[in-house]
Amino acid sequence: MTAHIIASEEEALKVADELRLFLESGAAGRDRTPTPPQAELDWLSASGILAITIPRAFGGAGVSYETIARVFQLLSAGDPAVAQMVQSHYLFLEAVGEDGTPEQQAHFFGEILAGARLGNAQAEIGGSSALNLATRLLPDGAGGYRLNGKKYYCTGALLAHWLPVAAFDEENRFVLAFVPRQAPGVQVLDDWDSFGQRVAYSGTAILTDVAVPASQVIPHYKLFERTAIFHSYAQLLHTAIDVGIAQNALADAVATVRARKRPRLGAAVATATEDPHVILRFGQLVTQLHATELLLARAGRALDAARANLTEENAAAATVAVAEAKAYAEDVALAIATDIFSLSGTSSTERARNLDRHWRNIRTHSVHDANHWRYHVAGDYLLNQKLPGKPVRKLAQDS
The missing domain is CATH 2.40.110.10 (Butyryl-CoA Dehydrogenase, subunit A, domain 2)
Structure with missing residues (x-):
């Protein structure tokens, strides 16, 4: 197995955008007729994008949290389901870097640089708590x-x-x-x-x-015995998935409305893109999308700042920044994925267009996390200076 080695943050963003286009071209078809995306994941491995968080000392690009958030947004804008397949890959690379021995780091980082992928086997069901x-x-x-x-x-x-x-x-x-x-x-x-x-x-x-x-x-x-931002990083990646879904859904909404030959009934204009109500709503949605992108970048920078000076207060501030971004991104993505139909008209519901995949994707991914608790974290920190806690795993028989 061989893979390209990405050497810089700039190259990582360039490769991610190329992968976005590649993934986007087949996303609707994969959703319509699902099969394991072996070829797509092999492309990701070969591109070197899965190794960009490996420290420079071990041969990786050592990109910032802000950059990996943007990279993951781009991958998710291409196909959020394929992107989610590798979300845990990045997270467990972090675990190797956090608590692996030098020998373990050399081994697993070497595997990833060669194109290997990490999966995920964490969650269980049937207990009294997801933890x-x-x-x-x-x-x-x-x-x-x-x-x-x-x-x-x-x-x-x-x-x-x-x-x-x-x-x-x-x-x-x-x-x-x-x-x-x-x-x-x-x-x-x-x-x-x-x-x-x-x-x-x-x-x-x-x-x-x-x-x-x-x-x-x-x-x-x-x-769990020290101050850490590991779990906030996991939430940053989930936020990037939501922002990516919003980005792709809005792009499809724009393309659909531009392709309409006539405006909705009641609009005294010649084309759908001249409808004042449509223009207003698109203005609102694109502003909200850009706000989610800014919140995502801000959260990434907060994690970078916390990593550079890892105090309890800096880790808490980063966690809150991620919570704010995650909560708002979910709301915006749901709004865009829903409004695509009211803005585009009846033809947008045709199964052949498969525009409903955006709503199905964000609705499925969003229930991974209880969104109101993200707002609660931000509010409790603002009002009461309450520092967010860690999701501590417990042995089931001791729960």
């Missing part, structure tokens, strides 16, 4: 471990090369076990069945007595 996990990583008596559990919403796992699996070890500490996707005992099901983000393939992973050497276990619990 409760029952998956265990226990000693095998020979210096290694055995991994057992069942995971859901494993976005990216189906076509990944490595699966970072969230588990609890023999001391009930929260760890990440990195296992090859094709390792004996690893089964990833193609059972994702949602009305939106249809090629995200966020299916089930079953882990049965999977052998894991100690060199592939990262002590993720250490992250």
